[in-house]
Amino acid sequence: MLLEAKGVCKRFGELEVLKNVDLAVNAGDAAVIVGPSGAGKTTFLRCLNFLETADAGTLSFEGDARDMRSMTKKEIRAYRMHTAFVFQGFNLFLNKTALHNVTEGLVTARKMHKKEAEARGMEALRRVGLAEKSGHYPHQLSGGQQQRVAIARAIAAEPKIIFFDEPTSALDPELTGEVLGVMRSLAEDGMTMLIVTHEMEFARTVSNKLIFMEAGEVVEAGDTAKIFSNPEKERTAAFLRPFNK
Amino acid sequence: MSNALALFLDSFPKILLPGLAMTIPLTVISFTIALGIAIVVAMVQHAKLPVLTQLCRAYIWIFRGTPLLVQLFVVFYGLPKVGVLIEPFPAAVLVFSLNEGAYSAETVRAAMEAVPAGQFEAGQCVGMSYFQIMRRIVLPQAMRTAFPPLSNSLIAMVKDTSLAANITVTEMFMVTQRIVARTYEPLLLYVEVGLVYLLFSTVLTFVQRRGEKRLNVYVKKEV
Ligand SMILES: Nc1ncnc2c1ncn2[C@@H]1O[C@H](COP(=O)(O)OP(=O)(O)OP(=O)(O)O)[C@@H](O)[C@H]1O
Ligand SMILES: [Mg+2]
Numbered sequence: 165m166l167l168e169a170k171g172v173c174k175r176f177g178e179l180e181v182l183k184n185v186d187l188a189v190n191a192g193d194a195a196v197i198v199g200p201s202g203a204g205k206t207t208f209l210r211c212l213n214f215l216e217t218a219d220a221g222t223l224s225f226e227g228d229a230r231d232m233r234s235m236t237k238k239e240i241r242a243y244r245m246h247t248a249f250v251f252q253g254f255n256l257f258l259n260k261t262a263l264h265n266v267t268e269g270l271v272t273a274r275k276m277h278k279k280e281a282e283a284r285g286m287e288a289l290r291r292v293g294l295a296e297k298s299g300h301y302p303h304q305l306s307g308g309q310q311q312r313v314a315i316a317r318a319i320a321a322e323p324k325i326i327f328f329d330e331p332t333s334a335l336d337p338e339l340t341g342e343v344l345g346v347m348r349s350l351a352e353d354g355m356t357m358l359i360v361t362h363e364m365e366f367a368r369t370v371s372n373k374l375i376f377m378e379a380g381e382v383v384e385a386g387d388t389a390k391i392f393s394n395p396e397k398e399r400t401a402a403f404l405r406p407f408n409k
Numbered sequence: 410m411s412n413a414l415a416l417f418l419d420s421f422p423k424i425l426l427p428g429l430a431m432t433i434p435l436t437v438i439s440f441t442i443a444l445g446i447a448i449v450v451a452m453v454q455h456a457k458l459p460v461l462t463q464l465c466r467a468y469i470w471i472f473r474g475t476p477l478l479v480q481l482f483v484v485f486y487g488l489p490k491v492g493v494l495i496e497p498f499p500a501a502v503l504v505f506s507l508n509e510g511a512y513s514a515e516t517v518r519a520a521m522e523a524v525p526a527g528q529f530e531a532g533q534c535v536g537m538s539y540f541q542i543m544r545r546i547v548l549p550q551a552m553r554t555a556f557p558p559l560s561n562s563l564i565a566m567v568k569d570t571s572l573a574a575n576i577t578v579t580e581m582f583m584v585t586q587r588i589v590a591r592t593y594e595p596l597l598l599y600v601e602v603g604l605v606y607l608l609f610s611t612v613l614t615f616v617q618r619r620g621e622k623r624l625n626v627y628v629k630k631e632v
Contacts, residue, residue, distance in 0.1 A: 215530055241536055249534035255527035259549045259627050269535025272545060301627040321535065 172221035199377035248318035308339030439505035446510030472511035520555035
């Protein structure tokens with residue numbers, strides 16, 4: 165088990181957004197979290213990378229179990245060195261070129277030499293098909309290209325897992341394909357990914373593990389093909405029905 | 410008329426020289442210190458550090474809420490009463506930096522708040538520390554936003570340095586007053602010193618334009 169979360173709870177004021185959510189991801193998994201809007205998918209992903217502080221829950225990463233509330237800043241930073249996050253809104257550093265978006269974390273957080281970081285950065289940009297855009301600033305790139313740079317930034321650090329929060333939701337329909345294509349090829353290369361998505365066709369064909377969340381709870385989790393063809397819970401079946409032709 | 414012209418030309422270097430030797434150094438030194446103060450004070454508030462944030466708010470409250478001239482008088486004429494004697498130039502630098510620091514702190518803080526939260530989160534996710542994110546991502550973007558209003562403040566400060574004449578700093582305005590006392594030509598000479606201030610402001614406005622162009626490389630063109 166690479167990453168295991170147990171009993172994750174989170175509330176915003178009166179609103180209980182996560183109620184005892186569990187999750188297990190093995191190395192090499194392409195796991196997707198699906199569910200209706202407001203289910204708490206984004207919040208869960210943000211808790212897993214400590215962008216939000218969970219109210220309760222344990223997280224074990226490579227077998228090292230921790231209470232999620234008591235992780236120190238230092239421990240969180242150490243954990244983040246092995247994870248990466250791809251945002252719905254890209255969040256590329258606006259004052260950095262594509263290449264420097266990719267190298268920034270390598271140079272500052274990982275103290276890599278600039279030359280080495282840039283070589284690795286170019287390699288990552290090549291991987292997402294954007295080597296020739298290395299000198300462009302985010303505003304000079306299309307949404308799809310920005311998201312691919314964001315993916316390059318994620319993979320350059322050679323993380324053990326990448327979290328994706330609806331990476332194509334902010335894109336025009338004609339641009340989603342190029343981003344999903346990159347993610348598909350990462351999955352084929354065995355990159356461990358946890359992906360929140362509304363792209364059910366992508367989920368069905370790329371992921372090996374599916375988590376269906378609703379109203380802050382995991383309704384059903386397991387093998388993607390099995391859940392698509394033979395869901396145990398009626399709620400899951402109802403949610404998947406439109407996509408199951 | 411030729412007399413007037415002769416006086417104008419004769420006094421021009423006499424006014425310009427203290428401008429270059431006093432007004433500009435006073436402005437440059439004070440504004441640099443003010444920027445340092447502004448960034449620290451803005452960061453303290455941005456990070457919501459307890460106690461320090463309240464201290465910064467109090468500092469801004471006092472220095473924005475009282476006249477610059479009063480501040481100059483308190484420091485230069487008032488403080489000696491309690492045994493604190495400061496030479497005119499350093500006293501002026503002290504007051505101008507603290508006064509401008511209070512205003513610029515608000516400018517910088519507003520500019521920092523205008524940087525989208527996602528920029529900070531992206532930095533966190535690649536493992537950067539708070540200070541790394543501030544120094545390399547948030548502050549550069551905030552300073553670009555703050556550049557035009559800060560340039561305004563700088564130009565305002567060039568003119569405000571004339572107040573330093575009141576605490577015996579021999580800057581342009583004081584020198585002009587002395588020439589007027591000798592020649593009885595207030596209209597000609599005060600217009601002349603006004604022109605020198607205008608010259609300085611014009612140069613600064615030009616530099617501001619150039620600076621903005623350079624800083625705008627990563628900003629989307631407004632259409
Ligand atoms: N910072 C916040 N403060 C208050 N409420 C929040 C906050 N963030 C999210 N919520 C609420 O928590 C609930 C879950 O939100 P979340 O964004 O996790 O849902 P989601 O499953 O990602 O939805 P979507 O598919 O629309 O992205 C929603 O009701 C939302 O309004
Ligand atoms: Mg969401």
